[in-house]
Amino acid sequence: MNDTIARSILVVSLVKVVVLLFLVLTAVAYLVWFERKVAAHIQGRWGPYRVGPHGLLQPLADGVKFLLKEDATPAGVDRFLYFSAPLLTMTLAISAIAMIPFGPASIHIFGIATPLVIANISVGLLAIFAITSVGVYGVALGGWSSNSKYSLLGGLRSSAQMISYELSLTLSVVGILLLAGTFNLSELIMRQDGYTWGHLPKWNLLNPTFPQILGFFCYFVAAIAETNRAPFDLAEAESELVAGYHTEYSSFKFAMFFLGEYASMITVACLASILFLGGWLSPFPQTPGLDWTRYLPAGVLAVAGVALIIHGVRYINVFGRIALPVLGVILGALSFLCSQPGVIDDIQGPFWFLAKVLFVLFVYVWVRWTLPRFRYDQLMRFGWKVLFPVALLNVILTSLAVVMRK
Amino acid sequence: MTTVETAAGATQTMVLNMGPQHPSTHGVLRVVLELDGETVVKARPEIGYLHTGIEKSCEALTYSQAITLTDRIDYLAPLSNNLGYCLAVEKLLGLEVPKRAQYIRVLLTEMTRLNSHLVWLGTHAMDLGATSVMLYCFREREEILTIFEMVSGQRMMTSYFRIGGLALEPPPGWLERVRHFIDMFPSRIEEYEKLLTRNRIWLMRTVGIGILEAQDAIALGVSGPTLRAAGVAYDVRKFFPYSSYEEFTFDVPTRTESDCYARYLVRVAEMRESLKIIRQAMGKIPADGPIKADAPGIIPPQREKMKTEMEALIYHFKIFTEGFAPPPGEVYQRVESPRGEAGYFVVSDGSPKPYRVKVRAPSFVNLQALSKLAEGRLVADLIACIGTIDVVLGEVDR
Numbered sequence: 001m002n003d004t005i006a007r008s009i010l011v012v013s014l015v016k017v018v019v020l021l022f023l024v025l026t027a028v029a030y031l032v033w034f035e036r037k038v039a040a041h042i043q044g045r046w047g048p049y050r051v052g053p054h055g056l057l058q059p060l061a062d063g064v065k066f067l068l069k070e071d072a073t074p075a076g077v078d079r080f081l082y083f084s085a086p087l088l089t090m091t092l093a094i095s096a097i098a099m100i101p102f103g104p105a106s107i108h109i110f111g112i113a114t115p116l117v118i119a120n121i122s123v124g125l126l127a128i129f130a131i132t133s134v135g136v137y138g139v140a141l142g143g144w145s146s147n148s149k150y151s152l153l154g155g156l157r158s159s160a161q162m163i164s165y166e167l168s169l170t171l172s173v174v175g176i177l178l179l180a181g182t183f184n185l186s187e188l189i190m191r192q193d194g195y196t197w198g199h200l201p202k203w204n205l206l207n208p209t210f211p212q213i214l215g216f217f218c219y220f221v222a223a224i225a226e227t228n229r230a231p232f233d234l235a236e237a238e239s240e241l242v243a244g245y246h247t248e249y250s251s252f253k254f255a256m257f258f259l260g261e262y263a264s265m266i267t268v269a270c271l272a273s274i275l276f277l278g279g280w281l282s283p284f285p286q287t288p289g290l291d292w293t294r295y296l297p298a299g300v301l302a303v304a305g306v307a308l309i310i311h312g313v314r315y316i317n318v319f320g321r322i323a324l325p326v327l328g329v330i331l332g333a334l335s336f337l338c339s340q341p342g343v344i345d346d347i348q349g350p351f352w353f354l355a356k357v358l359f360v361l362f363v364y365v366w367v368r369w370t371l372p373r374f375r376y377d378q379l380m381r382f383g384w385k386v387l388f389p390v391a392l393l394n395v396i397l398t399s400l401a402v403v404m405r406k
Numbered sequence: 407m408t409t410v411e412t413a414a415g416a417t418q419t420m421v422l423n424m425g426p427q428h429p430s431t432h433g434v435l436r437v438v439l440e441l442d443g444e445t446v447v448k449a450r451p452e453i454g455y456l457h458t459g460i461e462k463s464c465e466a467l468t469y470s471q472a473i474t475l476t477d478r479i480d481y482l483a484p485l486s487n488n489l490g491y492c493l494a495v496e497k498l499l500g501l502e503v504p505k506r507a508q509y510i511r512v513l514l515t516e517m518t519r520l521n522s523h524l525v526w527l528g529t530h531a532m533d534l535g536a537t538s539v540m541l542y543c544f545r546e547r548e549e550i551l552t553i554f555e556m557v558s559g560q561r562m563m564t565s566y567f568r569i570g571g572l573a574l575e576p577p578p579g580w581l582e583r584v585r586h587f588i589d590m591f592p593s594r595i596e597e598y599e600k601l602l603t604r605n606r607i608w609l610m611r612t613v614g615i616g617i618l619e620a621q622d623a624i625a626l627g628v629s630g631p632t633l634r635a636a637g638v639a640y641d642v643r644k645f646f647p648y649s650s651y652e653e654f655t656f657d658v659p660t661r662t663e664s665d666c667y668a669r670y671l672v673r674v675a676e677m678r679e680s681l682k683i684i685r686q687a688m689g690k691i692p693a694d695g696p697i698k699a700d701a702p703g704i705i706p707p708q709r710e711k712m713k714t715e716m717e718a719l720i721y722h723f724k725i726f727t728e729g730f731a732p733p734p735g736e737v738y739q740r741v742e743s744p745r746g747e748a749g750y751f752v753v754s755d756g757s758p759k760p761y762r763v764k765v766r767a768p769s770f771v772n773l774q775a776l777s778k779l780a781e782g783r784l785v786a787d788l789i790a791c792i793g794t795i796d797v798v799l800g801e802v803d804r
Contacts, residue, residue, distance in 0.1 A: 039538075043541035044541060044542070045541065149422050230535055230537075231535060231607055241785075242429060369537060369538050370536075371535070371607055372531065372536040372602075372607045372608050373534060373535025373611075374607060374610070374611075375610070375784060375786040375787070376444060376784060376786060378611075
């Protein structure tokens with residue numbers, strides 16, 4: 001009997017791993033598309049438009065291109081490290097996502113209550129930080145083993161930067177740990193349940209004991225630096241170091257760095273929403289009776305579906321005129337499904353979680369295409385002399401607030 | 407490689423070839439860097455990767471044909487170079503260009519200045535990581551290029567100014583297009599400034615970086631906005647007016663900080679001054695009148711005259727088969743190109759082809775200052791410095 005349960009749990013876990021891996025890789029591919037589209041519209045352009053309607057098949061085309069390109073290995077590289085660096089970057093970035101809970105524990109798949117998380121471990125937060133901080137090896141080794149001066153400089157910059165900002169990043173969440181008293185990510189979210197004065201959600205950002213606004217600021221800035229994105233993209237710094245640590249990488253090895261970078265972007269965005277924005281919790285208090293906010297997921301999907309159909313039938317080419325309305329109909333069907341009594345409660349968590357993650361990701365993209373880049377020494381000065389003290393101040397103030405509350 | 411004494415002991419420097427294939431060397435500039443960590447110990451610009459022998463090629467072409475080569479010297483400011491060359495040859499011939507043509511020339515060279523400064527601002531901002539500014543600048547530049555295309559049929563290699571005047575009568579409606587542009591443009595400059603001028607990161611990257619004091623700038627022969635940012639109000643348009651510039655009122659923006667930020671501010675201020683000049687020129691350009699000088703042996707005759715008058719036909723044949731021969735002599739004509747003082751030295755031996763054409767290219771001279779600006783600073787600052795001296799490699803190598 002126990003054996004059967006253990007086996008079924010194993011099967012469910014395996015299915016979850018495969019599904020999540022598929023979802024994450026797709027999400028990463030479409031995050032690139034999303035970034036290109038947002039950047040394009042910020043800059044008054046259209047962005048990808050040719051491959052599929054609105055460039056929706058662009059990620060696929062990019063993937064095929066990466067696979068078919070010649071995989072050049074420059075002379076004089078340290079082959080073992082040169083090959084393992086991109087592998088390390090991608091594997092670590094993706095495995096960090098295993099700890100992220102996408103919704104509350106009560107999702108029912110084939111009658112089994114399944115938590116929407118692969119590894120719900122008690123030290124989830126520590127595990128994520130541990131994994132992401134190993135990620136610096138991928139960058140440093142990639143830069144060092146390439147036998148190129150640009151790569152070397154990029155790798156050096158990047159390892160110094162990631163190690164420095166790692167400190168501020170971890171320190172910025174200490175305030176939350178003090179408030180919640182747990183490392184488990186699902187529990188961290190549950191501690192944020194409830195509403196101050198009946199309306200204001202008790203997210204850590206607006207925590208009634210001590211709002212983690214400073215912490216959120218530090219986390220957000222350090223996370224941008226941690227993922228090597230503008231204005232902290234010194235590791236790549238196209239205009240200075242050509243492409244930084246991955247200058248010499250081509251074909252799928254480059255794609256792995258690319259995937260790893262965007263996957264870690266998703267990780268930090270997920271963490272931001274879990275730690276500061278209440279994870280899967282709805283920003284609206286549940287009111288008895290007909291609660292309209294419960295129909296928001298279905299409503300959003302329905303609006304998107306209808307908009308897609310209306311826009312799609314007038315699209316410039318035949319493929320778009322077929323594909324876009326079909327997509328719209330699928331969204332409509334999903335919307336109908338989401339409004340059904342059995343599903344409507346299960347869909348709330350993932351919906352709000354994804355909405356928050358998407359918002360954070362949008363801000364990341366927005367920042368990247370707006371600000372100029374820091375200089376290396378300025379970046380280090382900012383990290384150590386501004387961010388680190390502010391994070392420390394946040395810890396002290398939060399501890400004081402926690403003690404006074406008691 | 408040299409040995410550098412540091413607090414941690416003696417270390418070896420590293421030689422890094424930046425360019426000629428590099429995203430921010432603005433073409434094919436190669437800078438041989440000697441780095442101590444990320445600090446530039448020595449920066450030596452290597453040029454010649456875009457050498458196309460323009461000056462020498464001019465000697466094999468007639469005076470009129472050589473105009474097309476001047477476009478290609480500074481491909482971001484073709485009309486300024488057209489103007490410099492045409493003025494030099496006109497001086498050699500003693501030609502008087504009609505006022506209408508002169509005003510149109512002024513208007514279009516100021517548009518060229520805007521065009522060039524827009525490309526500069528965009529690429530410089532992109533070098534420092536502000537990618538979106540580049541696309542905003544290119545959006546406005548597109549409008550300028552459309553105006554160039556209207557008048558000359560070409561977006562970049564215009565060759566619109568000819569010896570003795572202009573190539574063609576500008577098409578009807580072009581002035582409306584210009585008016586539309588200058589009405590829209592001030593708000594766009596504000597948009598760029600909003601993104602950059604008081605941006606903390608932008609200030610950190612440019613203030614106090616790449617200082618070139620006035621006496622060094624003069625000693626190195628630097629001109630244009632780079633010199634004016636050091637507090638020297640030298641502008642050819644004011645000091646040696648040409649093409650009726652003396653009839654226009656405009657200021658010469660200067661700063662005294664002589665760093666990258668000062669150069670940025672000077673160029674942005676220059677864009678506003680150019681707008682002022684364009685506005686005045688639009689008021690001055692007469693509705694009709696000749697656009698070419700009255701010089702039958704030099705200016706190709708009108709089509710209908712050629713069909714009806716024997717002399718015109720002969721002139722037409724002679725101009726297009728052998729060209730015209732200016733009297734022997736040599737002239738030097740300077741103009742204020744967007745990058746600084748562009749000088750054309752033309753020597754005639756009395757034949758229809760120039761004996762020698764020497765171009766004093768502002769980019770070439772200004773590039774000398776690079777080592778002075780960047781040595782002792784970080785690689786990232788070197789990029790900012792290359793950006794603010796605004797070199798065009800076509801002009802450096804010619």
